[in-house]
Structure formats: C-alpha cells, structure tokens
Amino acid sequence: MSSRKLTAVGTIAVAGATGYLGGRLVPLLLENGEDVRVLSRRREKLRDVPWRAQVEILEGSMEDPETARALCEGADVVYFLVHSMSGGKSAATFEKLERACALNLAKASREAGVRRLVYLSGLHPPGKLSRHLASRTEVGEILLASGTPTAVLQAGLVIGSGSASFEMVRHLTDVLPLMPAPKWVMNKIQPIAIRDALHYLVGAARLPADINRTFDIGGPEVLTYADMMGGYAHEAGFRRPLVIPLPVLTPWLAAQWVSLVTPVPRSLAVPLVESLQHDCVAAEKDIAAYIPDPAGGLTPYGRAVQLALHKIAADTVETTWATAHALSAPAEPLPSDPEWAGLTVxxxxxxxxxxxxxxxxxxxxxxxxxxxxxxxxxxxxxxxxxxxxxxxxxxxxxxxxxxxxxxxxxxxxxxxxxxxxxxxxxxxxxxxxxxxxxxxxxxxxxxxxxxxxxxxxxxxxxxxxxxxxxxxxxxxxxxxxxxxxxxxxxxxxxxxxxxxxxxxxxxxxxxxx
Missing domain, CATH: 3.30.530.20 (START domain)
Incomplete structure (x- = not known):
C-alpha cells in the first residue's frame, strides 16, 4: 500500500467489516480521514478491534431490507465485502442467500442516492462455474444493474495470513512433503497480495461517476497451484513438496482431504476446492487507467508470502497475526480474523x-x-x-x-x-x-x-x-x-x-x- 494520503470522499459504509478484507480495509479508510459506518451481524464481534470507537456500528444482516437501508442512508460509498460461503448449505440455499443480500443492497443504495458501490468478486473464466464463483458473479451482475455506479473488482487468491485460500496453501505445504492432488493442481492462477487488493479497494471509491463495470485485478505473475505451494515452501524454508496430480481425486474427496490435514473448516474447504477447478487469470488490466499500480509496482508472489510470514516489515498492512516481538504473547490473532488463521500454534x-x-x-x-x-x-x-x-x-x-x-x-x-x-x-x-x-x-x-x-x-x-x-x-x-x-x-x-x-x-x- 502506498502511504500517500488521498482526499476523503465522505461517509463510507462497509458491509463485511469483521471479515478478512473488511477488517483490514476499515483502518486504512480511517487513516484517510473518512467517516466510516460498519455492519456486523453481532456487535460484540467488534468489541476488541482497535478502531471500534472511531466508527459507527450497525448490527444486523443484509438479508433484512431495513438493515440495508440503514447502511446506505447518508453514505457516499458502500463496500459490499460479504460472502456467505458454507459447504453445509445446499446450492439453492447458498445462492438464494447471496441473491437476497445483493437485491436488498441494490434497492437501498439506489433509494439512498449512494454515489458508488464497490464489490469484491472472483476471477473466473467464461462458461460453467463452481457454485461459489457463480454466486459471486451473479451478485456482481445484480449490483451493476442496480442504477448505482458499481465497481466489481474480480480477484484471484488473496495472499496474506488469514486469507482462507492462503491458509489452505500454507497448511498443506507445511504438513505434506508428498502431496497427492487433483489434476487441476496444474491449473493457472494469478494471485494478488493483500496489500495490492486493498490498494485497489481504497482507490475504487474515487472512480469517475460514469464507471459501472467489472475490473480484473491480479498480481504480476501467473502460476499454477503447484507453483504456489513450491514458492511458499521456498520462502518458509521447507523443501519443495512433491506434488502428484491424481485424476481420481474428485472435488468432494479433495475437500475432505483439505479439511482433514489443515485447520480450514470443511464449510470453507468445500467451496474453495470446487473453485480451484477453474483457471483464474486476469483477462484485462483496465484498472490501471483509473488506479495506478502501488508505488514500487505490484507485489510478486514470493514477497507477498514473506509478508504473510512476517519475514519482512509489513508497513501499514496487517498481513499476519503472529508478531511475537510486538504483542503481549507470541501469537495473538487480529480480532477480526478466524481462530484457525495464521501459523499453527x-x-x-x-x-x-x-x-x-x-x-x-x-x-x-x-x-x-x-x-x-x-x-x-x-x-x-x-x-x-x-x-x-x-x-x-x-x-x-x-x-x-x-x-x-x-x-x-x-x-x-x-x-x-x-x-x-x-x-x-x-x-x-x-x-x-x-x-x-x-x-x-x-x-x-x-x-x-x-x-x-x-x-x-x-x-x-x-x-x-x-x-x-x-x-x-x-x-x-x-x-x-x-x-x-x-x-x-x-x-x-x-x-x-x-x-x-x-x-x-x-x-x-x-x-x-
């Protein structure tokens, strides 16, 4: 992230402030002098975050139209960072929930006169998608059709400690020197460092009023999943794992394996693994015409892993919760991170x-x-x-x-x-x-x-x-x-x-x- 302070845009509302990205975006908005309103299903989830006293807190769910109205009332920009991944729900229930939240936000933002919606979706190829990526794509389409100018940022795997995708790579590589894997472990992916994803999210609030479209965002490298595990092993000081693609491993079987050998919950492992069947590579880089790359350029994968492992200074971006020299104990999570995130302890x-x-x-x-x-x-x-x-x-x-x-x-x-x-x-x-x-x-x-x-x-x-x-x-x-x-x-x-x-x-x- 660049340390350059931008001109404040006014009142910004964030749905999903207790999530991985939202919890890191809010302090950056506050540093920039924005008035910030956040939405959480339970107010107590924000009890220990250091910026709690600096924001207005709404309690509720985007499934409730009144909550969506309260979030948008008087807001200039609304970030929608809510993703309801859950392997325990049926596809119909999952898609229905996502669709209802998006429709409520679309109507509320239009009626409240919100100037800009910002939504983080996923990179995806054309054609049939996993239910997770299909639902994200549908949410983006609903918001783009809302009548409120919308920027849908489509990202691949976000690299930072606490990101579910990164935690899956981390723990699989930490534990397995020999890794039987599905054949799509050789699929292409364009990961993005958390600091760069936040750079684009912050900048999206200042896009011209006539911009209503998707933007692909990714890091400077296109890798395979096997490359990512090998790159992580190198930065963590491990021997590169031997990855053996096995066509007999179905997405369901692979998800059970991930859930068994990593702390990533099964409810997240299933939709994540389903999504890994697709190449996730940026088809365009039009975002550069509106939001310049971060100072020093986009973060290479190796450096993003070093930041996630806290091997080099993380500047203003929280990429890790394990900072033995700075906290009151060798390992403590960010209050907004899931309990299973970060280094195994x-x-x-x-x-x-x-x-x-x-x-x-x-x-x-x-x-x-x-x-x-x-x-x-x-x-x-x-x-x-x-x-x-x-x-x-x-x-x-x-x-x-x-x-x-x-x-x-x-x-x-x-x-x-x-x-x-x-x-x-x-x-x-x-x-x-x-x-x-x-x-x-x-x-x-x-x-x-x-x-x-x-x-x-x-x-x-x-x-x-x-x-x-x-x-x-x-x-x-x-x-x-x-x-x-x-x-x-x-x-x-x-x-x-x-x-x-x-x-x-x-x-x-x-x-x-």
Whole structure:
C-alpha cells in the first residue's frame, strides 16, 4: 500500500467489516480521514478491534431490507465485502442467500442516492462455474444493474495470513512433503497480495461517476497451484513438496482431504476446492487507467508470502497475526480474523489460584531454572538437556546469572528472557534445538482481599510451540504425554512452594551485581 494520503470522499459504509478484507480495509479508510459506518451481524464481534470507537456500528444482516437501508442512508460509498460461503448449505440455499443480500443492497443504495458501490468478486473464466464463483458473479451482475455506479473488482487468491485460500496453501505445504492432488493442481492462477487488493479497494471509491463495470485485478505473475505451494515452501524454508496430480481425486474427496490435514473448516474447504477447478487469470488490466499500480509496482508472489510470514516489515498492512516481538504473547490473532488463521500454534495452559500473595509467587517464578530447577520431574528436564547438548545445543549447562533475580535477555539454561515485567510477567524463549519455536510464560495476578488481610493470587502458566513443518507437529505429538505430567506438576509445585514459609536464611554465594 502506498502511504500517500488521498482526499476523503465522505461517509463510507462497509458491509463485511469483521471479515478478512473488511477488517483490514476499515483502518486504512480511517487513516484517510473518512467517516466510516460498519455492519456486523453481532456487535460484540467488534468489541476488541482497535478502531471500534472511531466508527459507527450497525448490527444486523443484509438479508433484512431495513438493515440495508440503514447502511446506505447518508453514505457516499458502500463496500459490499460479504460472502456467505458454507459447504453445509445446499446450492439453492447458498445462492438464494447471496441473491437476497445483493437485491436488498441494490434497492437501498439506489433509494439512498449512494454515489458508488464497490464489490469484491472472483476471477473466473467464461462458461460453467463452481457454485461459489457463480454466486459471486451473479451478485456482481445484480449490483451493476442496480442504477448505482458499481465497481466489481474480480480477484484471484488473496495472499496474506488469514486469507482462507492462503491458509489452505500454507497448511498443506507445511504438513505434506508428498502431496497427492487433483489434476487441476496444474491449473493457472494469478494471485494478488493483500496489500495490492486493498490498494485497489481504497482507490475504487474515487472512480469517475460514469464507471459501472467489472475490473480484473491480479498480481504480476501467473502460476499454477503447484507453483504456489513450491514458492511458499521456498520462502518458509521447507523443501519443495512433491506434488502428484491424481485424476481420481474428485472435488468432494479433495475437500475432505483439505479439511482433514489443515485447520480450514470443511464449510470453507468445500467451496474453495470446487473453485480451484477453474483457471483464474486476469483477462484485462483496465484498472490501471483509473488506479495506478502501488508505488514500487505490484507485489510478486514470493514477497507477498514473506509478508504473510512476517519475514519482512509489513508497513501499514496487517498481513499476519503472529508478531511475537510486538504483542503481549507470541501469537495473538487480529480480532477480526478466524481462530484457525495464521501459523499453527500448540499450547499447554495451566491456571492455579493460591492463597499465597502475589509477591511470594513471583519470587518463586523469578528464581526458576539453574540450581532451583523447574519444580517437576528433574530427571526428565536433565534428560532433555543431555539430548540437546548431544545434538549440538546449549543444554542445561548455562545455568543462570543470578540465583534470585532476572534481567531482560538473561540466559536461563536453554531459555532466554524475552519479556519481563517484574512482579507480573516472565516469558522465556527456548534456544534449544527443536523443530519450531517455543516459549514458556508465567503470569502472576494479585487477588483483591478485605482490608487488613493478606490477599492471594492467580498463577497462569503457558507453554507455547510454533511447529516447523511436519517434523514440528510430530515432535509436539511425541512429547504431549509428558507435558500432561510435567506442566501440571510445575504449576502445582510452584504455587505450593510460594505458600510455604520463607526458608531460614543460610549462607550462600552472593549473586553477581
């Protein structure tokens, strides 16, 4: 996205603000000084988004004509980013729902005098289409016939963390070094980076009043689906998967396979896989006559994947929800993203309430590791340290600088202190040899008590693991039975140790200052 600020167009309404594209479009509109109104089926879905207080929120569904009227009333531009994909619905029900929403918007926009509708559809060839692409095409045709000037942007796969199409590519490639696939894995596709799709969406609000048409939008490369998986593997540091096209894999069977080996829900996997049977390549690039390419040109696929993996700075566009250095935990989603989006993350979380005051629990937490150990199965920790050392890692030999106190970036055995809020939060990042990235996090929260009494506290412990490819997932499964014992005992014994009377003072080596 270009950082150049455009002239505000007035009041902009966004239907689909809790979706992948809508949730990223709204903050860009706000940065540009627009007055923004958003529609959500449930107001609480927007509870945690950072821009909530800056927008007017309508609650309802576009299936309701009154909701469509309220959305359009006083709006200069309306973005329609609602797509009701659901493999659980029959084709007739699915198409009926999409058609009803489009007809309501067409009528409401015309009666309210909206100056521009913007709709995101899909790239598609002429001829028979999957029910998903056919429904999107029909919605575009309804809006173009509405009497309100409409821009229908037709995009292929959008590349960014959280995009259902990208997540399917990501997780299939992460998990499967050998991939049996339908023969249409060799079909052509013109993917577009999320930043470029947003560039065109923002620019579409300023198209001339007489423009009422479709525009194909895509990135600078035409690839096959196999190319996309190979390109993702290269950027993620994996070996390129061996893709074997099998004509016997029907769309239904392929969708079940995708649902089995990825976190993409079956309700999304079915229509997505059905759509992959078609070549999706831009037939024209007329949009360039009205909206210039982004500064620096359109984003190549490899760079779009790097942005999605957060390997390079994402500028103003949110392409990933996993930012371990910036958020309060190694992985947190954008509030508007689906729970299954982004990097795979495994966690083991334990919470204990104790009568021990927070400062005593914290003293145990801050003293963890080194000579004090980890309060659970010391032989298991020692064995893991020996294995790490044998593999060329640091093992447990580093110990810790101080017996009682930690500083940011201190080494603690095979851990590194990544975050430290003394008295409240300690996060350790693993530096052992492991097929992924791992953290161990402790949080202590005081519990309010009656005046004059000593309050208790809540202790929260989290083990967090980002697996790397198939080996990372197998590693987590292999150690999972031990985690149930180790981490449960750790939480119990840390809180128990905090509840004991302070040990009698005894001579010990002074901590380094």
């Amino acid at each position: 495994f966690t083991d979380e334990r919470t204990k309430t104790t009568t021990a005051p927070a400062e005593r629990v914290w003293s145990v937490v801050e003293g963890i590791g080194g000579a004090n150990g980890y309060y659970s199965l010391p032989f298991a920790w020692a064995a893991r340290g020996w294995l790490d050392k044998a593999a060329g890692g640091v093992g447990l030999s580093r110990g810790r600088r101080s017996h009682q106190h930690l500083q940011l970036n201190d080494a603690v055995d095979w851990w590194r202190v990544e975050a430290l809020e003394r008295g409240r939060l300690l996060r350790l990042r693993a530096e052992m040899i492991v097929p992924g990235r791992a953290w161990l996090e402790f949080e202590v929260t005081p519990v309010a008590s009656a005046p004059g009494t000593e309050g208790g506290s809540v202790f929260r412990q989290r083990a967090i693991f980002f697996p790397r490819g198939l080996s990372g997932r197998l590693y987590w499964l292999a150690v999972l039975p031990f985690h149930g014992i180790i981490f449960k005992n750790m939480a119990n014994r840390i809180t128990a140790a905090a509840g004991l009377p302070p040990p009698a003072s005894r001579p010990r080596a002074a901590d380094p200052q």
